Structures are given as C-alpha cells and as structure tokens.
Amino acid sequence: MSACPFHQVLDETLRLSDPAPEAAGARREFPLMPVGQACDMGRTSDGTPLIDPRLFDSAEFQRNPYPYYRIMRDHHPVFHDTLHNCYWVTRYADVEAGYLDDEGFNTIPKGMSNGVLGNTQLELSGIEHRRRRNLYGRHLVGQALDRRIPIIEHLAAEMIGSWFDGTAPDGSIVVDEHDPSRRSVELGKAFANEFPIRVVCQVLGFPDEARSQFFYWYSSMMNGLGGSETAHLGIGARQDLEDYVSDLVAQRRVQPTFLYDDAGDPIGKDIISELCTTVVDGDLLSAEEITSNIALVVGGGGETTRGAILNMWYLLLQHRDQFDRVRADPTLWDAAFHETLRCASSIGGQPRHTSWDVTLHGVTIPAGSLVNMVDFSANHDDRVFADPERFDVFRPDLHTGKIIRSGVDRDGRRSHMAFGVGPHLCPGAWISQQESVLGSRVLAAALDARGIRVGIDVDRTPKDIDGTSLAPIGLGAIRSLWLTLEEAPR
Ligand code: HEM
Structure with missing residues (x-):
C-alpha cells in the first residue's frame, strides 16, 4: 500500500470500483469494439454484466457509448461510480423525473463553465431561477421569433451563396481540378460553425x-x-468580452437599440438593450450579469446547434431513402431535426445535486451527491423508443411537433431529452430548431436550383478504426462533414 494519503484514498477507490482488482489503475485500455457491441467487463456470480468506471474516460466509450448505456439501463439504472465520485441515472423515466423535480435534484455550479460563463441561470434553482429565466426568453420563441424568420433565412442564404461566388471561408471548399463541376465542401467550416453564432x-x-x-x-x-x-484563455476571453460589454451597457442604458422585421417594423428591443433596462430585485443588472447572460446564450446556442446541423446531414445522407423523402417534402425537416437529436444529440446530459437522500432502484443516493442525468441514454431507452439505435425520421413513437415543456404530447408520444424537460428546458430549443430547419431548407433549395447532387465525401470525412467506414457519431457531434457536390449534366 502506498504511503501517501492521497494514493491510499485513490487505491481504495479503485479497489472498490474495480471488479478485477489485479487490473487496478486509474486508466485501463478497453478494446475498440464493432459499433453496437460492448466489451466484457466481467460478471457477477449470477451473470449480471459489470461496468468498470474507467470505461467513461476511454476512447472506446467516446465512439461507441450506446451498448454500455444499455447495460447500465438494464442492470444498473442508478450506477454508483466510485472512481468519479458520482451517480449515473440512465433510464428515460428517471432522467425525466429528476429534471422535473427541481427541488430534490438541484442545479449546481458547473465547474469551469462557472469560471468562463460566469454566474448564470443554469446554476440557479427554484424562485431565483424563475426570476432570471424569463429576462429575454420571448425573443427566442413565439411571435417575436416568427417575425425574425426571414432574417434567419437571409443569413443562411448569404452564407450558402458564398459557396458559389468564391467568397467561402478559406479551406472550406475544394474544387476538383480535373472537373470544376465537382467540388467538396466542409459543411462545418462553410456553414454550420458560424451560422448559429451569426443568428x-x-x-x-x-x-x-x-x-x-x-x-x-x-x-x-x-x-x-x-x-x-486552455481554461485560462477562456477566462481571459471572458474578461475581454466583459470589458467590451461594459461600454456597450453604458450606451444602451441611455439609448436602447431595436430589432426590426423584414418590412422594417420594430419587433422590440434587442436582448442586450432589454437586459440593460431590466430590474431584478430592485436593481438594474450589472455589466457582469449581462455579460454572463450573453456568454450563456452564445455558449448554449453555438456548438449545440452546429452539432445538430452536422449530425442531421450526416445521418440523413447515410440513409439516402429518408434524405430523398425529406428533400422532396421540406416540411419533413422538423421531424429530421428531432429524430437527429434523439439519435445523436450534441449534449450528453446535465449534472444535478441531490438535496436530500434519494433511493432509486434500490440505490440510496446521499444528499449532496453529484448525479449525472444521461440524456444520451434516455434517448436510446427502448422502454420509450422502439429499436432505439435505428435512425428513422418517420418513427411513430417520437413527438416531433412543437416543443413541449412537459415532454409528452396528447397522444402519449415522448419528446427526445436533448433539450431537457421542466424548469430548465432549453429556452433556445425553438430558435435552434428554426436555425437547423431553415438553414437546411435554404441549403437544399440552393442545391436544387443549381441541379446539384449531394453526398458524403468519404475520402475526406473522418473514418472509424477500420480506416474505411465512416466514423460513428459517438458522444456529441461529428468533427467535420465533407460533402460532394456534383452538378448534374444539363
Ligand atoms: C440543438 C441545440 C441545443 C441543445 C441540444 C440544447 C440543450 C440544452 C439543454 C439540455 C439545456 C438544459 C440544461 C439543464 O437542464 O440544466 C439547455 C439550457 C439552455 N440553453 Fe440550450 N440547447 C440548444 C440550443 C440553444 C440555443 C440556440 C440557445 C440560445 C439562443 C440556448 C440557450 C440555452 C440557455 C440560456 C439555457 C439555460 C436554461 C436554464 O437553465 O433555465 N440553447 N440547453
């Protein structure tokens, strides 16, 4: 046994969590399995498969998480992970119940996000959360959003137009030197990385x-x-943003600026101007609080929507029959968006803290414990979605209509869990749906208008371990998606 007290604790922790103590060590190599199959991590005497918590830090789990989540849902629906000092909750019904119970499962400061984003509503619960949640929410939903649809379409058309007039971002387009009617476009660099931020x-x-x-x-x-x-760069960038925003706040407090619809009629103050005149608990919001809100809206809406657009095109193009049907009927893009988020969301889940002892599936989670609510796993729970690994835009068991806070529609169909449910339901859900759907419609229409056939450029797009098949999406979003664009002969 090691003499250092820290190592003693670590040794003890690993011994407790390791089904095969002789293999103890904070890291373990896991074999890379065919996608959809789990490697064997040992079994109890009655044959129940075990989970080794070192798995969560492995490359195997990053690329092939779903068979492991299935083991957790079926055999360890509340998994006590003694290595990372937390509990994993993986079934849809339990994740949903946890999100709806804002008191029992409270939100917590989220590590580095707190240092970089600042104090945001993500970390508040109860009445404190409700007071701040609606400061600017109306701009992201309903009529105010509807009136801004032409502006979103215009921003998309501007970016996609650049693919064809030579102004696309550097390195995003490669024209075939032998046949200029063929080109490859990296959808992230050429569109999805920046479009949500512009909106x-x-x-x-x-x-x-x-x-x-x-x-x-x-x-x-x-x-x-x-x-x-890179954390210190993040904190430095946040400070720069706050310095810039302080001056802006001083101006907008005196002279607010407005958003206009396509006809030039005012829709209302923009979000920053709105925040500058908002009074909470008798005080105007400080520049620091306004910066945190800006950082949260942009931080929450950038990578997530980027991932949704890339994953949606990746999955659709690998299911050509579904892609052709969506292209033929643009109203189906909404269903494609929701099925993408069910099948491969860009956010894995959310941390919560237990406010008091909670016993679930026979496991007692002590008060104050960190609980990982796993949205990825909830979305693949076959107690809710039949044949959950299958991507199917037409699946009858998924709610694909207007986003609902309760997570269940009148016909009993469940929403995917990618936006959460309950009090912290993503307030950007509607706008991100509009961005992904309108952006994709504009792109598909631009290709149709030019008679362009689209596919995946398999040579340039990242591969799986066999070096030939396309990389699985795994946890989060694909890194890059190269499309082939081929003009049909006239
Ligand atoms: C596909 C895109 C998106 C996904 C998957 C997503 C996912 C989520 C999830 C799961 C939460 C809940 C956090 C929790 O329960 O603690 C959340 C919260 C939030 N999201 Fe999004 N989001 C997306 C797009 C956006 C956009 C476009 C915006 C802003 C324009 C945005 C702004 C926010 C904010 C401000 C919160 C905090 C809400 C609160 O704590 O009350 N998100 N998002």
Missing part, C-alpha cells in the same frame, strides 16, 4: 463591427470550458 449575435443586438472579435471570444470561451490547459 444569436443578431438577436442579442451585438454590433456588426465587433463580430469578428466576437468569434474569437466565443471559441476561446468554448475551448476553456473543459477545465483543460
């Missing part, structure tokens, strides 16, 4: 001249969220 900057009322600087702040803050060595 959100616009609704925030962020000045045009600061936009390029804003992309730098945004990507530094996002890179800093993981608590990695």
Whole structure:
C-alpha cells in the first residue's frame, strides 16, 4: 500500500470500483469494439454484466457509448461510480423525473463553465431561477421569433451563396481540378460553425463591427470550458468580452437599440438593450450579469446547434431513402431535426445535486451527491423508443411537433431529452430548431436550383478504426462533414 494519503484514498477507490482488482489503475485500455457491441467487463456470480468506471474516460466509450448505456439501463439504472465520485441515472423515466423535480435534484455550479460563463441561470434553482429565466426568453420563441424568420433565412442564404461566388471561408471548399463541376465542401467550416453564432449575435443586438472579435471570444470561451490547459484563455476571453460589454451597457442604458422585421417594423428591443433596462430585485443588472447572460446564450446556442446541423446531414445522407423523402417534402425537416437529436444529440446530459437522500432502484443516493442525468441514454431507452439505435425520421413513437415543456404530447408520444424537460428546458430549443430547419431548407433549395447532387465525401470525412467506414457519431457531434457536390449534366 502506498504511503501517501492521497494514493491510499485513490487505491481504495479503485479497489472498490474495480471488479478485477489485479487490473487496478486509474486508466485501463478497453478494446475498440464493432459499433453496437460492448466489451466484457466481467460478471457477477449470477451473470449480471459489470461496468468498470474507467470505461467513461476511454476512447472506446467516446465512439461507441450506446451498448454500455444499455447495460447500465438494464442492470444498473442508478450506477454508483466510485472512481468519479458520482451517480449515473440512465433510464428515460428517471432522467425525466429528476429534471422535473427541481427541488430534490438541484442545479449546481458547473465547474469551469462557472469560471468562463460566469454566474448564470443554469446554476440557479427554484424562485431565483424563475426570476432570471424569463429576462429575454420571448425573443427566442413565439411571435417575436416568427417575425425574425426571414432574417434567419437571409443569413443562411448569404452564407450558402458564398459557396458559389468564391467568397467561402478559406479551406472550406475544394474544387476538383480535373472537373470544376465537382467540388467538396466542409459543411462545418462553410456553414454550420458560424451560422448559429451569426443568428444569436443578431438577436442579442451585438454590433456588426465587433463580430469578428466576437468569434474569437466565443471559441476561446468554448475551448476553456473543459477545465483543460486552455481554461485560462477562456477566462481571459471572458474578461475581454466583459470589458467590451461594459461600454456597450453604458450606451444602451441611455439609448436602447431595436430589432426590426423584414418590412422594417420594430419587433422590440434587442436582448442586450432589454437586459440593460431590466430590474431584478430592485436593481438594474450589472455589466457582469449581462455579460454572463450573453456568454450563456452564445455558449448554449453555438456548438449545440452546429452539432445538430452536422449530425442531421450526416445521418440523413447515410440513409439516402429518408434524405430523398425529406428533400422532396421540406416540411419533413422538423421531424429530421428531432429524430437527429434523439439519435445523436450534441449534449450528453446535465449534472444535478441531490438535496436530500434519494433511493432509486434500490440505490440510496446521499444528499449532496453529484448525479449525472444521461440524456444520451434516455434517448436510446427502448422502454420509450422502439429499436432505439435505428435512425428513422418517420418513427411513430417520437413527438416531433412543437416543443413541449412537459415532454409528452396528447397522444402519449415522448419528446427526445436533448433539450431537457421542466424548469430548465432549453429556452433556445425553438430558435435552434428554426436555425437547423431553415438553414437546411435554404441549403437544399440552393442545391436544387443549381441541379446539384449531394453526398458524403468519404475520402475526406473522418473514418472509424477500420480506416474505411465512416466514423460513428459517438458522444456529441461529428468533427467535420465533407460533402460532394456534383452538378448534374444539363
Ligand atoms: C440543438 C441545440 C441545443 C441543445 C441540444 C440544447 C440543450 C440544452 C439543454 C439540455 C439545456 C438544459 C440544461 C439543464 O437542464 O440544466 C439547455 C439550457 C439552455 N440553453 Fe440550450 N440547447 C440548444 C440550443 C440553444 C440555443 C440556440 C440557445 C440560445 C439562443 C440556448 C440557450 C440555452 C440557455 C440560456 C439555457 C439555460 C436554461 C436554464 O437553465 O433555465 N440553447 N440547453
């Protein structure tokens, strides 16, 4: 046994969590399995498969998580992970109940996100949360959003137009040197990385001249969220943003600016101007609080929507028959968006803390424990969605209509869990759906108008371990998606 007290605790922890103590060690290599199959991590005497918590840090879990989530749902629906000092809740019904119970499962400061994003509503519960939640929410939903649809379409058309007039971002398009009617386009660089940020900057009322600087702040803050060595850059970028926003706040407190619809009629103050005049508990919001709100809206709406657009095109193009039907009937893009988020959401789940002891499936989670609510797993729970690994835009058991806070529609169909449910349901859900659906419709129409056939450029798109098949999406979003665009002969 090690003499250092820290190592003693670690040794003890690993011994407790390790079904095969002789293999103890904080890291373990897991074999990379064919997608959909789990490697054997040992069994109890009655044959119940075990989960080794070191799995969660492995490359295998990143690319092939779903067979392991199935084992957890079926055999360890509340998994006590003594290595990471938390509990994993993986069944749809339990995740849903936890999100709806804002008192028993409270939100908590989320590690580095707190340092980088600042104090945001993500970390508040109960009345405190309700007071701040609705500060600007109306801009992201309902009539105010409907009136901004032409602006979203216009932003999409502008970016997609650049693919054909030589102004696309560097490195995003490669034209075939032998046949200029064929080109490859990286959908992320050419569209999805920036489009959601442009939309959100616009609704925030962020000045045009600061936009390029804003992309730098945004990507530094996002890179800093993981608590990695880039964390200090993230915190630095947040400070720069706050300095910039302080001046903006001073101006907008005196002279608010407005959003206009396509006809030039005012829709209302932009979000920043709205926040500048908002009084909470008798006080105007400080520049720090306003910066945190900006950081949250942009941080919450950038990577997530980027991932939704990329994953949707990736999955549809691998299911050509479904893609052709969606292209033929643009109203189906909404169902494609929701089925994508069910099958491969860009956010895995949310942490919660237990406010008191909770016993679930025979496991007592002590008060104050960290509980990982796993949205990825809930979305693949066959207690709710039949044949859950299958991507099917036409599945009858998924609610694909208007987003509902309760998570269940009148016909008993459940929503996917990618936006959460209950009090913290993503307030950007509607706008991200509009961005993904309208952006995809504009793109499909631009291709149709030019008689262009689209497919996946398999040579350039990341591969799985066999070096030939396309990489599975795994946890989160695919890194890049190269499309082939081929003009049909006239
Ligand atoms: C596909 C895209 C998106 C996904 C998958 C997503 C997912 C989520 C999830 C799961 C939560 C709940 C967090 C919790 O329960 O603690 C959340 C919260 C939030 N999201 Fe999104 N989001 C997306 C797009 C957006 C967009 C476009 C915006 C802003 C324009 C946004 C802004 C927010 C904010 C402000 C919160 C905090 C809500 C609260 O705590 O009350 N999100 N999002």
